[in-house]
Amino acid sequence: MSKLIYLDNAATTKVHPKVLEAMLPYFSEEYGNPSSIYSFAGKSKKAVEDARETIAKFIGAKTNEIYFTGGGSESDNWALKATAYAKKDKGNHIITSAIEHHAVLHTCEYLEKNGFEVTYVGVDENGVIKLDELKAAIRPTTTIISVMFANNEIGTIEPIKEIGEIAKENDIVFHTDAVQAYGHIPIDVEELHIDMLSASGHKIYGPKGIGIMYLRNSLKLGAFIHGGAQERSRRAGTHNVPGIVGFGKATELAKETMEERAAYEIKLRDRLIDGILEQIPHSRLNGHPTDRLPNNVNISFEFIEGESMLILLDQKGVCASSGSACTSGSLDPSHVLLAIGLPHEKAHGSLRLTLSEEITEEDVDFVIEQVKANVERLRSMSPLYEDFLKSQK
Numbered sequence: 001m002s003k004l005i006y007l008d009n010a011a012t013t014k015v016h017p018k019v020l021e022a023m024l025p026y027f028s029e030e031y032g033n034p035s036s037i038y039s040f041a042g043k044s045k046k047a048v049e050d051a052r053e054t055i056a057k058f059i060g061a062k063t064n065e066i067y068f069t070g071g072g073s074e075s076d077n078w079a080l081k082a083t084a085y086a087k088k089d090k091g092n093h094i095i096t097s098a099i100e101h102h103a104v105l106h107t108c109e110y111l112e113k114n115g116f117e118v119t120y121v122g123v124d125e126n127g128v129i130k131l132d133e134l135k136a137a138i139r140p141t142t143t144i145i146s147v148m149f150a151n152n153e154i155g156t157i158e159p160i161k162e163i164g165e166i167a168k169e170n171d172i173v174f175h176t177d178a179v180q181a182y183g184h185i186p187i188d189v190e191e192l193h194i195d196m197l198s199a200s201g202h203k204i205y206g207p208k209g210i211g212i213m214y215l216r217n218s219l220k221l222g223a224f225i226h227g228g229a230q231e232r233s234r235r236a237g238t239h240n241v242p243g244i245v246g247f248g249k250a251t252e253l254a255k256e257t258m259e260e261r262a263a264y265e266i267k268l269r270d271r272l273i274d275g276i277l278e279q280i281p282h283s284r285l286n287g288h289p290t291d292r293l294p295n296n297v298n299i300s301f302e303f304i305e306g307e308s309m310l311i312l313l314d315q316k317g318v319c320a321s322s323g324s325a326c327t328s329g330s331l332d333p334s335h336v337l338l339a340i341g342l343p344h345e346k347a348h349g350s351l352r353l354t355l356s357e358e359i360t361e362e363d364v365d366f367v368i369e370q371v372k373a374n375v376e377r378l379r380s381m382s383p384l385y386e387d388f389l390k391s392q393k
């Protein structure tokens with residue numbers, strides 16, 4: 001059995017041993033409900049509030065601007081739905097981008113069915129949002145702009161500061177889905193004029209099922225989950241104490257190691273990109289060449305199906321992802337790859353490899369070798385490639 005080479009860290013990450021260690025007591029001895037009065041529950045309450053403070057400081061927010069949620073998807077739903085309904089008197093118009101995560105896009109579709117109007121701003125060939133198009137989309141009735149910090153498929157980092165300034169000048173709430181950026185690249189909500197931000201534990205070596213919503217104090221929004229008085233009565237439900245503690249610890253580790261980890265990942269990322277592009281003809285990098293997440297590689301290969309590549313890589317213990325059909329459960333290729341202008345065939349032949357600190361140079365070289373062999377093998381079976389070769393003669 002070959003070694004596992006996990007290159008799907010954009011999908012989820014392994015819980016760091018120190019995170020697990022920090023969480024464990026809160027499953028057993030320290031099981032008190034943080035909302036209880038007696039002193040036994042005090043330790044749980046303190047653990048929750050310490051995590052909140054760590055997270056707030058990490059993104060330049062105030063402690064009481066951080067709300068714990070059940071993950072990135074919930075935070076995205078909260079941001080869009082709560083703002084849309086709270087600002088209904090001002091208008092019914094929402095602006096987002098064409099390359100958002102489905103947690104944002106499907107929430108927007110739901111809102112469209114309920115009387116709201118949504119503009120989906122396009123991106124350029126590198127996946128960078130078109131700021132002119134964004135500015136032109138603004139109406140007197142626009143209440144929220146939601147644009148992701150960094151894209152989960154192609155790794156492109158968006159011009160968040162510029163978007164924040166545009167939103168501020170026009171008195172529009174600015175939400176960013178920072179699930180892929182948080183803990184990977186620096187974020188300061190003040191400097192970037194962010195009003196609402198979503199992040200998730202399991203993308204930064206924390207546990208699944210825990211997220212945060214940063215909500216600027218000046219925004220007056222009602223409850224999203226109705227019930228008890230937890231989270232300043234805005235997100236009811238007994239606190240997920242182990243999850244919160246884990247997210248706090250993962251944030252603390254991110255703060256300590258982010259810079260070093262990013263430098264290491266960028267080195268491996270570029271080795272992987274250069275190796276593949278140099279050794280495999282008819283391949284192209286998707287996403288911005290430099291303004292991209294330190295751990296993201298996304299490459300399209302002509303004349304192959306991404307699905308088949310994933311199956312062959314899996315046989316060698318390599319976990320990867322693709323922007324093609326079945327993985328997403330639909331027949332259409334990734335909306336992100338289509339938005340950057342890839343035709344369907346090229347979008348189907350894409351491969352996403354997302355790194356972590358555990359990956360070595362040897363792993364990268366092994367993967368390049370495997371990808372190369374698989375592309376050759378798949379092309380040798382492709383009638384399209386055969387036609388292409390004939391046309392070249």
Ligand SMILES: *Cc1c(COP(=O)(O)O)cnc(C)c1O
Pocket residue numbers: 010011070071072073074076101103148150151152177178179180200201202203209210211
């Ligand atoms: C993973 C992800 C989400 C969803 O987060 P969950 O915690 O899994 O609900 C949302 N947005 C982006 C960009 C993501 O990568």
